Amino acid sequence: MSTLSERILxxxxxEYVDRKVDRAYAHDGTGVLALEAWKCMGASRLANATxxxxxxxxxxxxxxxxxxxxxxxxxxxxxGSFMNFSDxxxxxxxxxxxxxxxxxxxxxxxxxxxxxxxxxxxxxxxGVGATDMAAIWLTGETWLRVPESIGIHLEGRFTGASEAxxxxxxxxxxLGMDGATYQALEFxxxxxxxxxxxxxxxxxxxxxxxxxKAGLFYADDVTIRYLRERGxxxxxxxxxxxxxxxxxxxxxxxxxxxxxxxxxxxxxKPVDDLAGLPLNQVFVGTCTNGRYSDLARFARIVKGNKVxxxxxxxxxxxxxxxxxxxxGVLADIVEAGCTLGTPxxxxxxxxxxxxxxxxxxxxxxANRNFKNRMGVGGEIYLSSVATAAAxxxxxxxxxxxxx
Amino acid sequence: xxxxxxxxCLPEDIDTxxxxxxxxxxxxxRSIWESHVFEDLDPGIAPRLKGAVIVxxxxxxxxSSREQAAIAIREAxxxxxxxxxxxxxxxxxxINIGLPLIEADITCNESSTVKFxxxxxWVELSGxxxxxxxxxxxxQEILAAGGLVEYWxxxx
Numbered sequence: 398m399s400t401l402s403e404r405i406l407x408x409x410x411x412e413y414v415d416r417k418v419d420r421a422y423a424h425d426g427t428g429v430l431a432l433e434a435w436k437c438m439g440a441s442r443l444a445n446a447t448x449x450x451x452x453x454x455x456x457x458x459x460x461x462x463x464x465x466x467x468x469x470x471x472x473x474x475x476x477g478s479f480m481n482f483s484d485x486x487x488x489x490x491x492x493x494x495x496x497x498x499x500x501x502x503x504x505x506x507x508x509x510x511x512x513x514x515x516x517x518x519x520x521x522x523x524g525v526g527a528t529d530m531a532a533i534w535l536t537g538e539t540w541l542r543v544p545e546s547i548g549i550h551l552e553g554r555f556t557g558a559s560e561a562x563x564x565x566x567x568x569x570x571x572l573g574m575d576g577a578t579y580q581a582l583e584f585x586x587x588x589x590x591x592x593x594x595x596x597x598x599x600x601x602x603x604x605x606x607x608x609x610k611a612g613l614f615y616a617d618d619v620t621i622r623y624l625r626e627r628g629x630x631x632x633x634x635x636x637x638x639x640x641x642x643x644x645x646x647x648x649x650x651x652x653x654x655x656x657x658x659x660x661x662x663x664x665x666k667p668v669d670d671l672a673g674l675p676l677n678q679v680f681v682g683t684c685t686n687g688r689y690s691d692l693a694r695f696a697r698i699v700k701g702n703k704v705x706x707x708x709x710x711x712x713x714x715x716x717x718x719x720x721x722x723x724x725g726v727l728a729d730i731v732e733a734g735c736t737l738g739t740p741x742x743x744x745x746x747x748x749x750x751x752x753x754x755x756x757x758x759x760x761x762x763a764n765r766n767f768k769n770r771m772g773v774g775g776e777i778y779l780s781s782v783a784t785a786a787a788x789x790x791x792x793x794x795x796x797x798x799x800x
Numbered sequence: 801x802x803x804x805x806x807x808x809c810l811p812e813d814i815d816t817x818x819x820x821x822x823x824x825x826x827x828x829x830r831s832i833w834e835s836h837v838f839e840d841l842d843p844g845i846a847p848r849l850k851g852a853v854i855v856x857x858x859x860x861x862x863x864s865s866r867e868q869a870a871i872a873i874r875e876a877x878x879x880x881x882x883x884x885x886x887x888x889x890x891x892x893x894x895i896n897i898g899l900p901l902i903e904a905d906i907t908c909n910e911s912s913t914v915k916f917x918x919x920x921x922w923v924e925l926s927g928x929x930x931x932x933x934x935x936x937x938x939x940q941e942i943l944a945a946g947g948l949v950e951y952w953x954x955x956x
Contacts, residue, residue, distance in 0.1 A: 413936055426825065430867055433828060437949045438956065456826065464826050510865040510889055526867035526893035528948045535952060540938060574813050575859035579888055608862060610888055661813070746864070747822045767817040767863060769840045 398637040400546040401613045402581045405502055405521040410545040419503040419520075420448045421533045424490045426455035426748075427508035428471045430527035435534055443478055444537030450481040452493055457485035457741035460749035488714025488740040491515065491684040495598055496716055497627025501616035501634055506530070506539060511684050511764065513604045516581075517597035518624075519616035519634045524605065544581040544610045547572075548641035549600075551588030553650040558797035560694075561596035562686060562762065562781035564647060565603035566655040570665030571645060578608035585636055588649050589614060594623045595690045602685050603764055606662040654797055656760075657779040660768040668784050671794045677757040679708040679789040681782060682738070683745045686762035687713030689720045691782045696726040698786035698797070699733035705792030708735040709751045711743035735789070747771040760788050803900075804915040805853035805879040807925065808845070809908035810838075812857025812883075816890060819861070819869035833872035850877035853916070855908035855925070858883060861890025870894040880916060882906060882923060895939045898947035904932040918943070 400410070408414045423431050428451050443449060451471065459465035468485075475482040483493055490507060491514040499505055501519035505512065508530040515522035525539070533539050549568060555561075568582075582604045584597070592600070597614045604612025614620070615634040624631050654668040681687070681695050692712060710730050712718040718740050721727040731737065738744070744751025745763040753759055753775025762785050766777035780788070783797035817840075824836045838845045854873070860883035861869060870893040873881065881894065884905035894901050902916060902923055909926050916923040921934040935943065945951040 413938065427865060427867070429828065434949050438952045440952075440956070461826070467826075467828065508865060510863065524865045524889050526865050526870070526889055526896065528867060528896040529892055532896075532948055532952055535956070574862055575885060575887070578859060578885055608859065608887055748826065765817070765863060767815045769821055770817045773821075773823075773840070 434531035682711030815863035
């Protein structure tokens, strides 16, 4: 009996396989180097049968002439070679792939570590670097070592103000930053079936923070409904009895709001332990927590109040932004004193906007708090959306209340 | 083929943000990556990396998929990186740009000479020889070609 990764890759764990890639995508950060590698390979035509995409999300819009010129070159390549191209403001690459593109059972390779996000759909989705992406443009294939899998067994439902991000920080904390290196996580059990696609995307997204190669959910009724609303008819993936090399169990009703403290994602504490820590910035967004449900939850908490600290909200995509405009969520956020960024990665990676000053402290809904990532000398704490909202109102780390 | 270099010791869980910070990625100029490599860890490290073998703790290269991290290390003159484990994207990136990696758990002595043989699968430090599992044949082929670009120039 096989794990989902073994079924999709059609080989037992440990084997090296060459596989056709169904979808391959890169962004403005990795695409520039991939294009350089592609040219050096002397390649001219894209492989058939793979769907290729390039999205501009990392430095969007461009911050200076150097970036703009690099982006111009990559934009010309993407449009000239008939790739799917999403320019600045369309949104984060993983988010765009999640809006009715990736389907269960597909092999999806992104030139970004958070490509694991798409495992939420029962796809085998993983990240590679730029040169690997160039080789996929050339051949439509890549080599993979079929991973062993760790079973993340979920039961129960979230209670209080806890949300998927808190569970994600909990499993990264338990596994450690390299607890799943070369391996896949499979999220299974009754508790997994109750999770929305947005919640699954959060959990799959954080898999790589434990070093995982992929983080997969089995496609079920929730997946089928989500994709049907976006024009796709798909079948469920039924779990088989299979051997995991390790098993972790979580009762969702035991999960409390958590914070990852600098500079490690696996150093996780209950938010109560950090209550009162003064903040200079709150950031809500990213491929972890920039979806419409996140913005709506944030708005519910801050509506009618004013934030006490500078707060940057960045929708994960233009579709998220549009929905937030239509429903009034965006007005609530702006009226509460928050400011907005262009749909994309925003300040998460410290390339171009919303960076921190020396000794400044940021509470972020992102997935990484590495040293100096958002600016030299700045410190990053990671939390859920509800914790970020409660903390923004107080200007210090604050436990969220049930809304 | 036997190779060697002087040991430079690094801790565990080195992430690629620390190898080369995001603020230096807005360019294709490799000399910028080379000169700022490991800057947030140890600003004076770059000159010591010429001809060095990095001996690091587990989970080397975790985090971002940025290939510039592997390129920066190679451009700085590092001969190979040895660690008990590597983050998987960094692992692929390093092989793809022709930077040899060795999965081995050895005790580092700063500045002492490290000798290794990739094909035979051994590394020697302070007179002690350690065996390691050689890279897969495909990865050895890519490395021997000088990286994935050169590999595909040949095999295309």
